[in-house]
Amino acid sequence: MLILDTLFIGLSSGAIYSLMALALVLVWRSTRVVNFAQAGQAILSTYLGYEVMSKTHNYWVSIPFAIIGGALIAAFIDAALMRPLEKRSRQGAVSQIAPVIATLGILGLIRSLTGMIWGNAYVQYTSPLSGKGYMIGHHTIPFSPQNLIIVIGALIVMVIFALIFKFTNLGLALRASSFQPEISRLAGIRVDRIRTIGWAFAGAAGAVAGALVTPTTYLSPNSLDLLLVSGFVAAVIGGLDSLIGAVLGGLLLGVGFAFILQYVGTSVTFSAAFIILMVVLFIRPRGILGSRVGRGDA
């Protein structure tokens, strides 16, 4: 029974990691930039959702607002900051890491901004769903209606993305631009705009993650710290190039965490992320489904 319980916990947190990983991979594939600000964007859009929820007292209404907010924030960051940055930094020691540093700066910016607007105190983003686990017979499994929504929400996002990527022209343009931006330009695709759309999708995914998971804990400018690292670790485990890998990595990490928490102890959480990451990178430096020059160059 304990194993099943642990699996359930892992499933729910894994779903969140998958969404964050998905967002990271989306941006990585199209721009070769790891967006460390992803967790910060998710926080900001979650605060937006929180505001809507406080005003309307309706959780479900607040979610689309969070999603749209997340998409717009992400699009803004790409258009206003990352694109000009890419044009400028062509040489020097910093050029490779400049985008990464920029995303770190954006992360800090968002964190302090949310702190200034909403304060560092914890607030509660309440959902009408219960946080108490379902009952199977006499046993309460650690999987509540909120957890169920998390998993369903994550699934919906993944299915939507998969459909868009596979069957729409937009998806084709997104894929082409991320594989071969130059050839795509020569074929007439406005690669810059497509990239921004990719960022918007990533921002939306992060917003969904934030809006769904925050009711289970609390909301504060720093509450997504673990998510930042976990999302990244999940993406790397799965192979930074692969969307499916992101999902897999997220689930594996979620379940792995759950088991470690259960059988080793809670204070190892952060260290566990590092250890899992090192182990996976040691065995497969490209991640499980990573491909091509996966682990390597910009």
Place this chain on the structure above:
Amino acid sequence: MRKSKALSAFVFLAIGLCLLGLSNYIDELRAYQGAQIGIYVIAISSIILLTGYSGQISLGHGALMAIGGYAAVLSYTYWHLPMLLAFTVGALAAALAGFILGMAAARLSGPYLAGTTLALAVGLPSLANQFHILGGEQGLSFDIGEAPKWISNKTGGDFTQYKWFFWISVLCTLSTLWFIKNLLQSRYGRTWRAVRGNPSAAALSGVNIGKSKVLAFTVSSALAGLGGALLAMLLGLVAPMAFTLTLSFTIVTGAVLAGVSNLAGSIIGAVVLVVIPEVTGALASHLGNSEKITANLPGFITSVLLILTVMFLPNGPQLHKRKKAKTK
């Protein structure tokens, strides 16, 4: 060549003596901040070496500082080592960790390295909670005591604890800068620059890229360890809270503000980092003194500075333009 080395040693010595003399005329707060600046200079220069010269990124130097800090405190407390030796142990412990990390890092690059060091930064400090000997959440205290009599008698006046910290920090910082300066000008430094500029060409001319990268990581970590030991001295303790992810980010920020391949810039970067909280404190009180603002304004301004620097001055303030022309 020997003449200019002697000359630069003399310059460093002179600067050191000036600073020590200066310490008689500054108040406690400035002495504390001066020590802080010194620590930041060491930490930032470790990043400059690693990133600016060897081209590897680390978001986890805060964790390496933690290793240095804890090792120094433990060896001071349990082995009763004198202070400077304890610092050395701290640097060596961090160097060892850096060596291992560097070996792993040589196989990784770019975002993979960034993320690994990120995970390290988040994961390592909390390890202290696992092992009782590391003092858990509260950490371990670290009291290096007063300045020795033969020094405090000489300078007369009140030789406070903070002044002593300032002296030690200045000593370590100048030694570190001198060491790095020479290292960067040595064949190791040239190798790093060569690999950073054109890895394939460097490899073809016989450079062992892996080795040079690991070396850079190890030395950089040793420096971070020293910085961590000094930080522990300044704070009077080591605890997980002292070495957060924010610390790692702050150091990288300082390095970028400095101009990531500009060693002299580390001083500017360090000063900026220490000055910002001061300045924003004043600014915040103008903006209404709300707690929300005062707590977050320093971070906000630092982040904005970072973004602006990366956008418009990706190689930092070009104070050494002539040097750049030579190396190109």
Place this chain on the structure above:
Amino acid sequence: MNGLVVSDFSVSHGAISAINKVSFQVEKGQLAAIIGSNGAGKTTLLRALSGLIPASDGTATWSGQSLLERKPEDLVRDGIVHVSEGKSVIPELNVKENLALGGIWRKDKKDVAAATDEVFELFPRLRERINQSADTLSGGERQMLAIGRALIARPKLLLLDEPSLGLAPLVIEQIFTAINQLRLRLGLTVVLVEQNAMSALKIADIGIILNVGHLVASGTSQSLLNDSNLRSAYLGY
């Protein structure tokens, strides 16, 4: 003049001048072959014309409009399509998707469908392999795919960079024949960069010879073929 007018065109990489004051003209409907040995700057010239890299001096116009300071994706909308050398298809996508890429930006979807059919008629092999991943295609098939994709954009000026690269002689002949037929049928203007000077000049109206970024000779392909000095220097016989 309505076609491609390139005047005092220069492109530099930092201090190194890759293209140095090159001038030539290609009238509408003509096929111009740009030839020269490796490193002559032929590819650089094309990349500067299609907006991938900036020019440092001079002018280049098509139909009276300047090509400079414009993005490649914008030039495509004006009918200027560049098929780059070597990697010109996206290996991770299949044939159908690669072709579709050429028409995504176009509003007239009916014409895109019509153009796609025409491409399949021209290159039946592509229809056979329509769902295959592009990295399973042979070199010649990839070239057909790249050219096919370019055609779906209904280009008026086609810039082809070394389409014969890495192909067997028989395949090269097929490709060149197809290119020539195409441009005659559709009235395309074609700029063909080639190392395979002979085959290129055979189908070209005019030839332009570059060496280390400089224009060495230009004229009708016939006159170039007849010039024995040039022949031995650049055509190898």
